[in-house]
Amino acid sequence: MSAGAPTRATAFVASRTPSRDESRRFSADDAFALALRIASLAVLAAVLLLVWQTVRGAAPALHAYGPAFLTGTEWNPVAERFGALPYVVGTLVTSAIALLLAVPFGIGAAVFLSEIAPPRTGAVISFMIELLASIPSIVYGLWGVFVLAPFLRTLVEPWLIKHLGFLPLFQGFPFGLGILPAGLVLAIMVVPTVTSVSREILRALPDSLRGAALALGATRAEAIGVTLDAARPGILGAVILALGRALGETMAVTMLIGNTNHMSWSLLGPGATMASVIANEFTEAVGKLHLAALFEVALVLFVVTLIVNAVARLIVLTATGGRRDVAGAA
């Protein structure tokens, strides 16, 4: 570890040239360390300002509505009555759909990449998955609106209504825009997180685990089962990390969800999320309370993602024995 050297080094230099250092109480080294410290404090300040401003912006709404803000279902800027429940529910439901789809496929791909694929194939597919992660949200939104939505409207949703329409989840009309399409595009966006973090977790496991299973006569798939079992806590961390991402995702969801604060059981109907209502209404917010209500939505979103991310990082760090690069891979 190269860390920690400077303090000792300063002492060393000082002892070699006492006369110079005694005349200058504040050495160049001190100035350098101070500059670095100030830069670090700037990072800290950025976060504190972020939190402070969000709370300050939300203050009028916090005063006016209190905890009822989270349970109210009415969002009426004219009457200045604001309740964020539809948006909270929308965020949770779209994220749940995203995870439901992304987790099994993402883990399957991670297993393929770390346990099955020949190295070269694995490298190519890993590259493609990282490419998937680097595509901007707005491009997913554009693709979602012009490709995914028509596909869902003409083929998938009519099928769902016809065959699963007895469930309240799949009743209604095929719009192409709504909760399900938003969840689907979210799934595509968070799958790289699940895959790349899980893959790193699986790779971090000792080879002896697989070897032992195979030596006992396990088939390849059974040996994979053993490694998956050992990787379970780390993979859970990967999933929660993906959740943190899904919760805060804005553009693609805003473009696909249909944007209404009406709550219904149907996944085919339009909805809204915390991020999407901010994106839609923020620049057009008229009253002071309307703006404050949107700030409060941002605050709730911030707090929730903060908790989710903290839990995820903690789990991934514990599972990988403190490898921050894995936790930061997302």
Add this chain to the structure above:
Amino acid sequence: MSRERPDAGMQKLPAGVHWTRRVGNRVAIGACVLATAIVVLPLALLIVRLLESGLRDLSLDFFLHMPKPVGELGGGMANAIVGTLIVVGIGAVIAVPVGVAAGVYLAEYGRERLTTVVRYTADVLAGAPSIVVGVAVFGLLVVPMGRFSALAGGVALAVLMLPTIVRATEEVVRLVPASYRQAALALGAPSWVATMRVVLPAARAGVTTAALLAVARASGETAPLLFTALGNRFWTTRVDQPIATLPVMIYDYARAPYSDWNAQAWTGALTLLVLVTVLSALMRVATQRIR
């Protein structure tokens, strides 16, 4: 990973293995292959459509001309392309020096208590939804300044770039062998000279990669720019004025009820993706070379 593994599909199971286990083996491995195919499929579909629709309207005019008024065909996104460069540039000018300095601090002064706090805040910042950053910067800059501006957009992007730069810089600076620093100190160099002239140059490739990665990611961000840079249908390079950016313009054009605008949104998206992925791909090649 250079670890050799026998191709799983080819595994020879001994004769005594029960058929259910044989089938189970095949099914499980087949499922993993299928899952991988399904994960990669959207990428293929997206790229194909993006090239198809993006190239259709691609011409030099798109890069050189201003947006035309509603109803007139043609025109380009010249102002948005320049605007993106300006806003991302402002972000980089703020985030890179601060982020690198903070990263060096975390790596070199790891025993001070402040480092734990800063590391934690960088993690918090990395997880903050970008729309929340946009909202906060609106309150911190746009409201006091009285208008949306390129500067506010740049600051919002800087906040998003910071955590990536800080943490990646810390990682690569830690990788520089301690003997480098020790050699410099033994030659009588003060600590700060050892850091600036020996340690940082040794980590230069990694630090550059980290910075470019952060910039590439930020250049595709839309949400934080909606309420900071806003957008502008006219040409401006002033940092205190609302400015057009590629992601926000794609958003506006995608939502617009005019098919020629929709078509231009695809060309804009292709331009944006080329900008972002070329940068990220370069990063990846560069990182592999260092490791």
